[in-house]
Amino acid sequence: MDPAYSKKKIIDLTDAELVALGFMGEDAPRDVAMIVEQVRGSPQRLGSITCYMVDILRRQAIGEIPRSLPPALPPPAMFNVSELDSGTTESLVAPPPELMWRSDKGTNPFITLSPGAESFHLPIKTVHGVYNVPLSYVWDNVAPKIIETMKARGIKYSSMSTARFSIEKEDGCDGPLGPVVIWIAVHPGTTDVESVRGATPDICRILADFNITDTVVEWYEGAITRLGG
Numbered sequence: 001m002d003p004a005y006s007k008k009k010i011i012d013l014t015d016a017e018l019v020a021l022g023f024m025g026e027d028a029p030r031d032v033a034m035i036v037e038q039v040r041g042s043p044q045r046l047g048s049i050t051c052y053m054v055d056i057l058r059r060q061a062i063g064e065i066p067r068s069l070p071p072a073l074p075p076p077a078m079f080n081v082s083e084l085d086s087g088t089t090e091s092l093v094a095p096p097p098e099l100m101w102r103s104d105k106g107t108n109p110f111i112t113l114s115p116g117a118e119s120f121h122l123p124i125k126t127v128h129g130v131y132n133v134p135l136s137y138v139w140d141n142v143a144p145k146i147i148e149t150m151k152a153r154g155i156k157y158s159s160m161s162t163a164r165f166s167i168e169k170e171d172g173c174d175g176p177l178g179p180v181v182i183w184i185a186v187h188p189g190t191t192d193v194e195s196v197r198g199a200t201p202d203i204c205r206i207l208a209d210f211n212i213t214d215t216v217v218e219w220y221e222g223a224i225t226r227l228g229g
Helices: 015-020 030-041 051-061 139-152 193-209
Strands: 098-102 125-128 157-167 180-186 215-221
Touching (some): 030 051, 051 125, 051 157, 098 193, 139 157
Antiparallel strands (some): 157 180
16 A cells, blocks of 8 residues: 555545555455445544555455564563453454453553443544554564564464554544554464463563564454455
8 A cells, every 4th residue: 555545534535546545446355345335434433544444454355464563562461351351452443353462461451340330431442553663674673583483382373563552532532642562463263362471571572682662562363364356
């Protein structure tokens, strides 16, 4: 995708632009075209969806492995992601992936209110692109080492990318951007929480060797599926 479109909103583009980007038309994956239709049909609620966000889904749909940049982080705390937290990874129109583990759970608790509690509201998280961070300049050296670590531990990953997230505030506006996140997907049913938690410190050490800090690693289950046009 042309980088000039990364931050542009879907609702601001013409049909011709959406077709050229592979988001509409005969060559667009069915699920991607459906998402675009939903966004354009609900501009007040979904108007913040950007081309970058939809392009992630397009690339997954056609079988590409995202070539993005990762980050660094502290050792993981010794507990699992809560059931509630696992359902709030991000609300990019499509169902959010099942979050298995995140490295900052101990220092950055997310949700404490249980579903069904009074005034319960599931936060909406929006995914954003990552640009011009220190990791960008060393990623070609870091990524192979992370992949090597996962293979050595028998972790069957399906994709690895980076992102930043914002959480919708009470007034409906996006909150501040969170830290850079290394977003690693593993093939469903192949890896348990203990395995990804155990691999996280190894990834942290790799990043520390390149002086990459203030980054979070998130693991989730997700397979790349090739869809018809």
